[in-house]
Amino acid sequence: MSVLMSLFSRKERRLREAGWGWTLFAGIISLIYFFPVLWIIMTAFKTRADALATPPVFFFTPTLDNFVAVFYRVAQTGSGEAIGTGMGGFFFNSIFVASAGVFLALIIGTLASYGFSRYPLKGNDTYLFVVLTTRMLPPIIVIIPIFLMFRMAGLSGSYIGVILLYAAFNLPFSIWMMKSFFDELSPDVEDSARMDGSSEFGVFFKMCIPQLKAGLAATAVFAVILTWNEFLFALLLTSTDTRTVPVAMARTIGGEIGVEWGLLAAIITLFLIPVFGVTYLLQNHLLRGVTFGTIKK
Amino acid sequence: MSVLSVAGLKKSFGDIVALDGVDLAVDKGEFFALLGPSASGKTTTLRTICGIERPDQGQVMYEGQDVTHAEVRGRDIAMVFQTFALYPHLSIFDNLAYPLRQNGVSRDEVNRRVGETAEMLRLTHTLDRKPGTASGGEQQRIAIGRALVRRPGLLLLDEPLTNLDAKLRNDTRAEFKRLHRELGMTIVFATPDELEALSMGQRIGLLTDGKIVQTGTPDELYTKPKNAYVASMVGSPRVNLINATRRGADAAPSVETPFMSAEKGPWADALKAFPMGSDLYFGFRPNDIQPIGDGQTPGGPSFTARVHLTEPLGDIVILDLEAGGAELKMVLPEEQAVRYSVGDDVPVFVRVENTHVFARDTGTAIR
16 A cells, blocks of 8 residues: 555656756756857857857856947948948848748648648548648759749749748648647537537637647747748848848858857847747747647547 | 427448438427447437538428528537537636527626526536536536527437446436426437436437337337347346247247247237247346246246356346356346355246247347
């Protein structure tokens, strides 16, 4: 009996909280993964000398010069006045293009996956596979045809062009992910709602969508990260007006005085904030979204 | 006057035939049980009645109107799903209020009726919570409440007790009967459990392989089964069915098994039409077989059987007997059963007036 009791309490403790050993282990692993990010953030606050110091310095006097330099630089003409770098605009572009692209992909993807899940067509799996194949080619292979198509359609360099491209880019992923979430939902709940007087619109918006908040959040976060970091298409398909941060960042590399690590690190640090913010806001949903279906309700 | 009638309902899913011509008629205010083993088409029948599923063939008449192809939401029918199908993102109050709100009931009326329903089902203390936090019994009462709150003309229950534990199941059975009596509602409920069907249903439709085999009161199904299948589905423990042959005189037929011979049963007249030596089943319920007391004259065919297992169930005991290579079950009150132990030879008799005879090839009852 006492053996049984101790077994139980041990099991319960294991479910509730980890021991200090595991906590330490998890801490070390987290630190290893987080270290590069930490190093970038530290570099952003370093002077040029500190950033390039060998051996690397961990303790230094922080400076905000790099962050100022992200937005303003000293004119080369000798008058010494501050000129805007346009980075603020590029940040706006990144945020605008990514949110619009992801938003569009989520709307279309959610509707499509509802159809795929609830009203399967003959050869449903084939269609789903076809959807997936669009993501099987590395972007570098399709970049030239897409570039030419965009040129001909006059979409090159416009917001609408990049947004459409990012939406299309995220769509297969959204459809697949959302379909798996829809498949997890009990169709009985929807039938029950129909019987209680819901229209088909009501079933979708009042029954399915509220249940899938977590799934939508998870899909959104993954899509945002994918889009946010995208470089190749943005490089070729944006103009000076619509340029996104990754492209702008690349342009800072290769100045006359070598790579300005401090500046680059400052841009990256700022660039991380929105992703961090989105993930932080959606963290509870995200965890539920990732574990959706793995725990039987 | 039947409020619901279903005729020739057929439905296939791909190659699987779910319904193969279901006919049903349910009277107003009736508690009708749809009894059948799993995959017999119970759920599909209910889903077709409420309109979620469209039949390939056949007709559903509800309150004198053909609703076979009517929209789900227009029908005045509610259903409780086997899975309960509660709305997980809504509070229990909102779950109960949902059908009312969808049908444009005013806010005051919603509050009043949800309150009323919650009280009737003892859910008042749970209303602010989400269904996920409710216990199994509460979840089931929420599902029932949600179906009852808009006072549908017809309530369908799909295996309402299957997901409950044994104790709760017994309580809920009584609860259903009480609700039915208080609300006077027409209820059709599907169940794989004959005990539920017998104890709750005023009439039972026995469904197998997508067809109704027999419809009748529990008593009719129990005492006058249409065939050997119905006899074996209804009644617990199962009816004893023994291979037998028609013997006796032309005008006084008897049924002969390897260890006994029976005559003058309720089947005697009908059996005259069967040729000598026809293959039959001889059937009798486990409580129609009795030990012969000292000095008692047996009230039917008698034989000696050996006890080879006893299953005590509290006040009654099931004795597994063996006679002439056949296995039989006998149910005795506990105080009578203590006299017998495994290995004993017991002289027994069968109450011939309660026996059944079935043709072995078709299973049809001879009566």
